Amino acid sequence: MATTTTGGARPGAAAPPGPAVKARRDRHGVRGSTRTFWLFAGPFLAGLLLFVYVPVGWSFYLSLFQAQNTVTPTKFVGLDNYADILSEGPFTDSLWTFTLFALIVVPLTYVLALALALLVHRIRVARAFFRSVFFIPTACSYVVASMVWKLSIFNGVRFGLANTVLGWFGIEPIAWIGTASPPWYWLVLVTLRLWLQLGFYMILFLAALQQIPKELYEAAWTDGARPGWQTFRHITLPQLRTTSVAVVLLMLIAAYQAFDEFYNLLPNTPYARPPLVYLYYTALGQGQDFGHGSAGALVLSALITMVTLLQGRIFGFGKADS
Amino acid sequence: MSPEQNPSRSFGRRSFLRASGTVAAAGFLAACGGNTGRGGGSGGKAAISQWYHQYGEAGTQQAALRYAKAYTKADVSVQWIPGDYASKLSSGLVSSNGPDVFEFHPDVQMAKSGQIVPLDDIIADVKSDFTDKDLAANSVDGKVYGIRMIDDPQFLYYRKSLLEKAGVQPPTTFDELIDVSRKLDKGGVKGLYLGLKGGSDILASPLVWATGSELLTADHKVAFDTPATVEGLKKMRELYTSKTLLLGAPTDWFDPSAFTQGLTAMQWCGMWAMPGIQKALGDDFGIVPLPGIGSAGRPVVYNGGWSTYVSAKAKDVDAAKAFVKWLWIEQTKLQEDWCTSYGFHIPPRKSLAAKATKLQSGTAAEAVKLFDTNGHYDDPYWTQGMITISQDMVNNVVVSGKNPESEVAKARTRVEAELKKIV
Structure with missing residues (x-):
């Protein structure tokens, strides 16, 4: 890359030291570091502009047009696309689907990741083994994991893994992802996401746990606090506050961006279609309706931004720590 | 998207660029030197990209490649697309990297928005050899936009x-x-x-x-x-x-x-x-x-079935149309091969259907009869x-x-x- 040839960024390497030269070098240094900043940041800013802001702007443009089978539309429709997409229909249904998904998956991941971290934190033998063994699934792709879940574990026919186990107890095979009632597909979706992301959040909690000073616990014990729940409730949990807020925020955004497992596990059905999957089928799928697709995407972005800001307000994310 | 992928997004973008750059370079090299074997000049022939969805039957992909290779007037590259074909096709058609010739189902939006071109001129000579219903399924405002390849x-x-x-x-x-x-x-x-x-x-x-x-x-x-x-x-x-x-x-x-x-x-x-x-x-x-x-x-x-279309964004629309005419109008032997050698499909051409002996006995013949008597076609x-x-x-x-x-x-x-x- 061109950034490696920025000799000017290391000012006066060959210049002899001296007061006059030094003053000049300082000025030169400021100028040089500005240039260095742009040389390093420039390509990424250009990328950000080209691949993020231009598409967002173009989406907004498309959302005001009837953009059927074209991304250079001519028929201006104002806010009609927004009205269509926000009136009762598959898009609003999909918003409920992913809200429900977030409601299930965020608390579950939080509790289980924290529990895992506490267990792994206290362990005395084979620490590295236990840390990596829970973290490894994070490296697995959602698509691959979806295929394993769908084709081998929660296969709906009698020889699927889950159904084989049920068969030992004389229970009829269950169509895990084929039916809306009972909604077994939630079990499949949630276990998949837990398996994939627990390890990642466990590591975050583990790092935070290691940051808690031992003295705090010792002081608490001296004051008569019992080890276990009391210490956890009054020492560990408050000390994890910053990490908890960050983790919940990350999990919430991840849940709102849910696409891979829904798309790969389930057929395109109205009962389990989060917004991104719906928008994918509308705009990029067979629909080719870029106007409504863009309007939906912007509504969704606005929603995620709002929830994130609201959460920041409530939990104080981004405030200076203590 | 998963959170652990987020930090690497810019990486993904860069490696994507790098990869696409490599692909583009490879494509350029292939275009320069890949086809000097036949016909003499390498730069003179048009390049046509043809898309198929993934057929499940063994031998179909090889057959599609074989047909493409047999065409001498242009270099036809076949893309065999597994998975969600409709999605890949629609994003291909709005970008500049789409197919020149592709198979799909009749859709009025593609015709009205000018994504596909009318094919009346190449089908004119043999129009009466197609059934009215097949023609109607591919017609918008009196123009024929697609040529039926197979009836399923x-x-x-x-x-x-x-x-x-x-x-x-x-x-x-x-x-x-x-x-x-x-x-x-x-x-x-x-x-x-x-x-x-x-x-x-x-x-x-x-x-x-x-x-x-x-x-x-x-x-x-x-x-x-x-x-x-x-x-x-x-x-x-x-x-x-x-x-x-x-x-x-x-x-x-x-x-x-x-x-x-x-x-x-x-x-x-x-x-x-x-x-x-x-x-x-x-x-x-x-x-x-x-x-x-x-x-x-x-x-x-x-x-159901599949028809072939020519993209309005084809690099050379006339060359693409000429290829479609060659394969799906003139080469009746290849059409018969496509219809009956792998999976069974009913040839849309009346003259071919009459000759397809594999479809004239047993359950296959029954299917042809059901197709004629109880069949319902797509409405574009x-x-x-x-x-x-x-x-x-x-x-x-x-x-x-x-x-x-x-x-x-x-x-x-x-x-x-x-x-x-x-x-």
Whole structure:
């Protein structure tokens, strides 16, 4: 890359030291570091502009047009696309689907990741083994994991893994992802996401746990606090506050961006279609309706931004720590 | 997207750029030096990119490549696309990296928005050799936009031996279908397989036809919102709640594996699967159309299939049209090979269909007869958007148990909004 040839960024390497030269070098240094900043940041800013802001702007443009089978539309429709997409229909249904998904998956991941971290934190033998063994699934792709879940574990026919186990107890095979009632597909979706992301959040909690000073616990014990729940409730949990807020925020955004497992596990059905999957089928799928697709995407972005800001307000994310 | 992927997004972008740069460079190199073998000059020949969806039958991809190679007037590169073909195609068509020649289903939006070009000039000489219905399915405003490659009737396959064992006859009414499915569901073999979505996708249109209703009128107005359709949805719900349907199988309805592996006694599938089924089960299978529902009901076979189109964004539209003319009009030998050597398809050309000996006996001949008598074709005005709406309607009623009257009314409103975008 061109950034490696920025000799000017290391000012006066060959210049002899001296007061006059030094003053000049300082000025030169400021100028040089500005240039260095742009040389390093420039390509990424250009990328950000080209691949993020231009598409967002173009989406907004498309959302005001009837953009059927074209991304250079001519028929201006104002806010009609927004009205269509926000009136009762598959898009609003999909918003409920992913809200429900977030409601299930965020608390579950939080509790289980924290529990895992506490267990792994206290362990005395084979620490590295236990840390990596829970973290490894994070490296697995959602698509691959979806295929394993769908084709081998929660296969709906009698020889699927889950159904084989049920068969030992004389229970009829269950169509895990084929039916809306009972909604077994939630079990499949949630276990998949837990398996994939627990390890990642466990590591975050583990790092935070290691940051808690031992003295705090010792002081608490001296004051008569019992080890276990009391210490956890009054020492560990408050000390994890910053990490908890960050983790919940990350999990919430991840849940709102849910696409891979829904798309790969389930057929395109109205009962389990989060917004991104719906928008994918509308705009990029067979629909080719870029106007409504863009309007939906912007509504969704606005929603995620709002929830994130609201959460920041409530939990104080981004405030200076203590 | 998963959170652990987020930090690496810029990486993904960069490696994507790098990868696409490499691909572009490779393409450039290939274009420069790849085809000097024949015809002399390397720069003179047009390059045509042709897209197919992934056919399931062995030998199809090799055949497609062979046809492309046999064409001497241009360099045809074949892209064989697995997975969600419609999505890849639609993003290809709006970008500049799309196909020049591709196969798809009739869709008025593609014609009206100028994504595909009319093919009247290349089909003119042999127009009378195609059936009127095939031509109509690919016509918009009197112009022919697609050339039918294959006709693929879809119907119900059943295992003769299993029906005999259960003491039942192949169903001729929808009530019989529910009853037969109940009686066949035993010993770990389910009664009927209609795909991953319990038939709510692939049977959405056939279900409406089976009640005697139509999707749209001849002048493109909503026609499916009839009491008969509501009745049909209720029957379909009854079938679904009988708990005799195979659900959650590893393969979808278009793959005969669930049927040939004995997971189900009956399955909705297409003509293409017939050679495979014959190989696996011998003579132990038969076919029936989807039985009619209600007093105006009629048995239905869905005449799906694929047609070939030329993209308006093709690098050289005339060269692309010339290739289509060569392959799908002139090369009748190759067309016959494509229709009968791998999976079974009915050749859309009358002259070829008459010669296709493999389709003139046994169950294949029966399928051709059903295709002629009970077949329903695609309507180009029934767009992909409307297909999704109708499938949601059926899914909401059949799988989720919502009220059929209100779902039909909702679908009507949404289809009308779609129609307004076209007409």
